[in-house]
Amino acid sequence: MAGSGSSIQKQWDIGQSIFLIGVTAIALLKAGSEDDIQPQAIVALEGLGAGLLVHKDRIDEAVDALKGNENRRLSKLMLSIGLNHGGVARIMRKSVPCVASFLLAVACKTCFTDRETGSMLYEMMDLRGVLRTVPVSRGQIEQAVGAFSGYGYKIVPSNLFNVVASKIRNHLTHSSDLSGLFCSSKTRELAEILSNVFEALQDMKVKKITLEGHQTGVWLVSVLMWLLPDEVEILLHGSRIIGTPESRVKMTLRKIDDGGWHIKRWYQEQAIFELIVGGVDKVPTSQHRALPLTHLPARSARMSLAAAYGMSDDAIEATGQVAAALVDIVFEHGFLHVDKGHGNFQVAFRNICQDHFISGYHTITKIFGWNLDAEFVKNGQHRIMVAYQRWKDAIGRDNGSSPSIGHGLSTNLVPNVTQLFLQIENQFFEDNGFSMIRENNLEHMGIVDPVIHVTAEALYGSIFEKVPIERNFRPLTVTNLRSNARVLWQLLCSSPAGSANQLQEFRAEAIRSVLPGFPQINTANLAVVSNGLVAYSAPLAQISTAKRHSAAISIMPGMLRWGDDKAPFDRIEEADAAEFPSSQSFYERTEHVEAFSNGAYLGLEARSSPEVANIETLISPSGKTLMLTTYLTSTKLQDAPVAVNWWRSIDALTFAEHVDDHDMTAFGEECLARSWDEERFFDSISWLGVGGSTSMSSIDRYVCMTSSDETVRFFEAGRLFDSRRVVIRQSAPLIRCLKVALDLGEQWAIIA
Secondary structure (H helix, E strand, O other): OOOHHHEOOOOOOHHHOHHHOHHHHHHHHHHHHHHOOOHHHHHHHHHHHOOOOOEHHHHHHHHHHOOOOOEEEEHHHOEEEEOOOOHHHHHHHOOHHHHHHHHHHHHHOOOOOHHHHHHHHHHHHHHHOHHHHOOOOHHHHHHHHHHHHHHHHHOOOHHHHHHHHHHHHHOOOOOOOOHHHHEOOOHHHHHHHHHHHHHHHHOOOEEEEEEEEOOOHHHHHHHHHHHOOOOEEEEEOOEEEEOOOOOOEEEEEOOOOOOOEEEEEEEOOOOEEEEEEOOHHHOOOOOOOOOEOOOEEHHHHHHHHHHHHOOOHHHHHHHHHHHHHHHHHHHHHOEEEEEEOOEEEEEEHHHOOOHHHHHHHHHHHHHHOOOOOHHHHHHHHHHHHHHHHHHHHHHHHHHOOOOOOOOOOOOOOHHHHHHHHHHHHHHHHHHHOOOOOOOOHHHHHHOHHHHHHHHHHHHHHHHEOOOOOOOEEOOOOHHHHHHHHHHHHHHHHOOOOOOOEHHHHHHHHHHHHHOOOOOOOOOOEEEEEEOOEEEEEHHHOOOOOOHHHHHOEEEEEOEEEEOOOOEEEOEEEEOOHHHOOOOOOOOOOOEEOOOEEOOEEOOOOOOEOOOOOEEEEEEEEEOOEEEEEEEEEOOOOOOOOEEEOHHHHHHHHHHOEEEOOOOOOHHHHHHHHHHHHHOOHHHHEEEEOOOOOOOOOOOOEEEEOEOOOHHHHHHHHHHHHOOOEEEEEOOOOHHHHHHHHHOOOOOEEEEO
């Protein structure tokens, strides 16, 4: 075998398991309890790994990855997010076969969820006879994969997948020539292919293993190349594109009449063993398109869309260009809305975008594989933005309001966005004399759905504090397309209709985009775990009243653990505050804001509440969910807490008016205060203590006494946002905040 000195080859029997040794067995039981998995699942993974051949460099990388070195402790909540050195990962590091199974699971992460990966490994165990020795269920293996999944993000071979996809595409005449390359296959079929390859590699009488087919081909090639970099040769149209003739595994990518994979083992004596995996139902046709993979590495998005939709090079390039222009439009002109009982409020999309997105949004579609011609970036995107603005201005003049296309909002807004897209195209043609895509009309219409999808998927990265470690790309399915069209409609049209809280809807869809295989996200979820990633609201780790930070989502590999035993959980969900007792104000005395004494200007300074307030959090485990409730309390009023809410505070800070500028001189400030005093404005403004009630007062304008505590400011903003507009004082003087607030109307509160 070529390179045999750098690979692992073992025959396994349960009697050889290191987990049968007393000390190790006890450690395994403890680790299983810590990570909430069945210990026998790890023994079964050891049995599977003994039959895998993996390059020694991969083993070293995996052992290092399993050490885990990224962890964040949320001490106020007794929560731990990320990876730790213990649990099942520590046990697996001690067993080379377990490490080999871990590597195979990591290789699956490029395109499959943890559940799909666990199912595939289970099928391989069945085919290799492991289940006869170590009986485990499919669910137990899936659960075990989820426990160590996060450790793999450090070494996921996404770059290799992208390189393989690019080399294959460069040798194809048309992107749709092998449309099944990016399509999914049944886990049993993939397990059968991999099992036969590894079984043949262990048989030293087998001189060559040949595979012919193409379904799920990019993934299969990248998996084998990553695990066995010296053993794989790839041929396409008779040309070698990867590897050398000495490689034992020879893969020929071509369409097979029956749609499956033909696998042959070649022996020295010229004997041949042949196996066919798959069947005629896997052949994509115009009437039947094979199911897409759950997700792909982001940089392969361009190629996968072109293959799935049979798009020409010009059409797929135009897709990325138009999507990039629409991202520009949303950044410059998009708004999200929230509907409260006392009004509808909006926030400019650019004001919730994180720094990494702001610095690169103009060419953001590059992360999905587009190169973006420099001339188009300079001029083309600008022309499309101008066409959009001219179209929107014209619609506004005609309708006197936001654009309204079709017969109103429905669950399916794809036709609405398509019509919007075509109207922008008409305006573009009128302005420039040529179309946004210089192709025939049929080809033009063919890019609309991909444009909607790529634009929305690019925008979802805007509210993550950091770019996700391995950004993936969801396939263009009917469900994803409808969700993305709805979000894009709201942003492009600045339409307040269709959702009571567009920010929470956008956040939930963004998490679905980044966490593959996690379709159910409740808008009450403060944190969710899926496929080895934890996505959580940034204020959980660091409370801040800054608009951008409040809206942000943090993401990191690992698990969500709570309590002294560090038990794993799937999500944090905020409980209904109405279930908990409310109270009177901590600070009952009403006091008008006064700026003058005997005609002398006193100035206006923010105050702290005389009653010291504390934030107390209750957490109650319910199955795999942590239910969380937070309230304000004090030593004086322990029996009368004031319920507060994380999501209301996030909404309040996102949609509030933030004041952080100082554009007044001392003389100008006093003159303004005197004019207000003459009009008796100060008689209608009162100081409000922390937790103070506004329901029983005739005063509708308040300045909150919150200047000394950022955490109290955070929660008070949410508590008051239910009934009035909120102004957040940042670095500005209080009188500047009053000036902004007085322009808002009658009911408001300043978080000073």
